[in-house]
Amino acid sequence: MSYFVSPIAYIVLLVFTVLSGVFFFIYLEGFAQVQFDTRAQLFQQSFSLTEFVLQPYFGTISVLLLLIIPMLTMRLLSEEKKQHTSELLFTSPITVINIVLGKYLAALALFILMLLFSSIFVIVLYLKGNPDPGVILSGFMGLFLIGASFLAVGLFASSLSQNQIVSAVISFGLLLLFWIIGASSDAETSVVGYLSIINHLDNFIKGVVEVKDLVYYISFIFIGLFLTHIVLDSQRWR
Amino acid sequence: MIKVQNLTKKYGNIVAIDNISFQVNKGEILGFLGPNGAGKTTTMRMITGYMPASEGRVEVSGFDIADDPIAAKNEIGYLPENPPLYDDMKVTDFLDFVAGIKGVQEGRAAKIEDSMNKCGISDVKGRLIGNLSKGYRQRIGIAQAILNDPSVLVLDEPTIGLDPKQIIEIRELIKQLGSERTIILSTHILPEVMMTCSKVVIINKGRIVLETTLGELNEKLDGDNEIHLKLEKYSSDIKAKLSALQSVQNVNDLGSGEFIIKSRQRNNIGDEIARVVIDNNWGLKEIRPKLNTLEDVFLNVISSELKQ
Known part of the structure; x- marks a missing residue:
């Protein structure tokens, strides 16, 4: 609710945009080198911008989000208790659902802004080159969904502790857990594989939008918000 | 109007608030007194719906806080023990935010301006709350509570952290607001009760030990004609x-050279004593009726409670 009046939002935006820009140009440079490598040309392979720049770029952004989002969400609810503003929120004529959604949407707004900033490079690429527009759209859709899921986990984590750092550690731990469970050997087919938050992003990056992936992210967000609601509601009884 | 019926709060086996009941009508200001840890803040938190009660009911302007929380909360302005402020907001931004969550739509800017004027914080309206002193923070807390013109005000130690001039201003404001509203205020400053309140409830260890009007209290304070x-x-x-x-x-x-003289009847014996003093040339420095202070009443009530 108070993101845009605090300097944190702007610092996060700046760091995120600079980092994603640096990665983008590293991939672009790599692409350019391969393009003019004579040995590679001997194999007469075609090198597409989509494969060499866009897809690794999207993958990198998802890692950046894993690192940045816990810092974004850590103070969402932890600070409320510390600054005694939870007393203001819970005695105002609004429901707990309003509070959870208000917090979530504020974080989501900032995150959308982050994605818009990081899309600048891709738009430039699209204007100057020939990447696949379908992959761009599905890639950003996937990033949006995975980021929105991260935010839901972060919000839940920040409802658990009054200490920002503890909240950040909890959300980072949870996210990493959901990230690496996909690394098991039979990830493609098993239930554990379906639970993995990153496996579902792969399809989006490849340009494939599937219902099962959409359902996964949407239910992930819903469960995160629902758990936050339960925690906030039960805290009043203590 | 605030109606508290058989309110009880238990934490596990510990009974923090034990079956208290009282009522505050429109136009009354209730002073809520008690030593630290008596349960003043807990009671106020239950009245405002921050905490659910274990047993009992709270009714605010006809709405039950448990059954109809949104309607009841709409009627309440609450200043908690620690003013609930976002340090990284500017004063006007914060009040605008509060107006938003309290659903103030019509004349929002005018209401914000009005509450800032009443609490004397207009001169810091563009500053970050985190940089302001305790006195200003406290008054922003009060401004926040009166912003949507609630019919009930619950103020947890409203004058704490203020300088003497501000204390007088805020007391005046509370009195002024009290004429057409229902107010509960808790305090440690006993004279404050005498100055602002029309009713007094003293609680100790979660139970009401004295409930009285200001008139009755004044009689108690009149002392034993000493x-x-x-x-x-x-x-x-x-x-x-x-x-x-x-x-x-x-x-x-x-x-x-100091004496406390108790008279036989409930009448003024000042003349008689003064005459003796002057006749004997004892060098009169001071003669005054000894009044019970509110502190005496307070301590009396609480220590008699201890003996039981």
Whole structure:
């Protein structure tokens, strides 16, 4: 609710945009080198911008989000208790659902802004080159969904502790857990594989939008918000 | 109107608030007194719906806080013990945010302006709350509570952290607001109760030990018709001479020329004592009726509670 009046939002935006820009140009440079490598040309392979720049770029952004989002969400609810503003929120004529959604949407707004900033490079690429527009759209859709899921986990984590750092550690731990469970050997087919938050992003990056992936992210967000609601509601009884 | 019925709060086996009931009507200001840890804040938190009660009911302007929380909360302005402020917001941004969550739509800017003027914070409206002093923070807390013109105000130690001039201003404001509203305020400052409240509830260990109106309280404070006397000279026969007076019941010698004289009947014996003092040239320095302070009443009530 108070993101845009605090300097944190702007610092996060700046760091995120600079980092994603640096990665983008590293991939672009790599692409350019391969393009003019004579040995590679001997194999007469075609090198597409989509494969060499866009897809690794999207993958990198998802890692950046894993690192940045816990810092974004850590103070969402932890600070409320510390600054005694939870007393203001819970005695105002609004429901707990309003509070959870208000917090979530504020974080989501900032995150959308982050994605818009990081899309600048891709738009430039699209204007100057020939990447696949379908992959761009599905890639950003996937990033949006995975980021929105991260935010839901972060919000839940920040409802658990009054200490920002503890909240950040909890959300980072949870996210990493959901990230690496996909690394098991039979990830493609098993239930554990379906639970993995990153496996579902792969399809989006490849340009494939599937219902099962959409359902996964949407239910992930819903469960995160629902758990936050339960925690906030039960805290009043203590 | 606030109606509290058989309110109880338990934390596990510990009973923090034990079956308290009271009522505050429109136009009344209730002073809520008690030592630290008596349960004042807990009671206020239950009235405002921050905490659910274990047992009992709270009704605010006809709405039950448990059954109809949104309607009830709409009627309440609440200043918690620690003013709930976002340090990284500017004063006007914060009040605008509060107006938003309280659903103030019409005349929002005017209401914000009005509450800032009433609380004397207009001169810091563009500053970050985190940089402001305790007195300003407290007054922003009050501004926040009165912003949507609620019919009920619950103020947890409203004058804490303010300087003497601000205290007077805020008390005036509370009195002014109280004429057409229902107010509960808790405080440690006993004279504050005398100055602002029309009703007093004293709680100790989660139970009401005294519930009274200001008039009844004043009678208690009138004391037992004792006179405090201070003399320049001091000799052992003074006590004997004073005790010899017909209307004097007993004399308590405090030493160094100070005496507490208790009269036999409930009438003023000042003249009689003064005459004796002047006739004997004892060097009168001070003569005044000894009033019970609210502190005495407070301590009396609480210590009698301890003996039981």
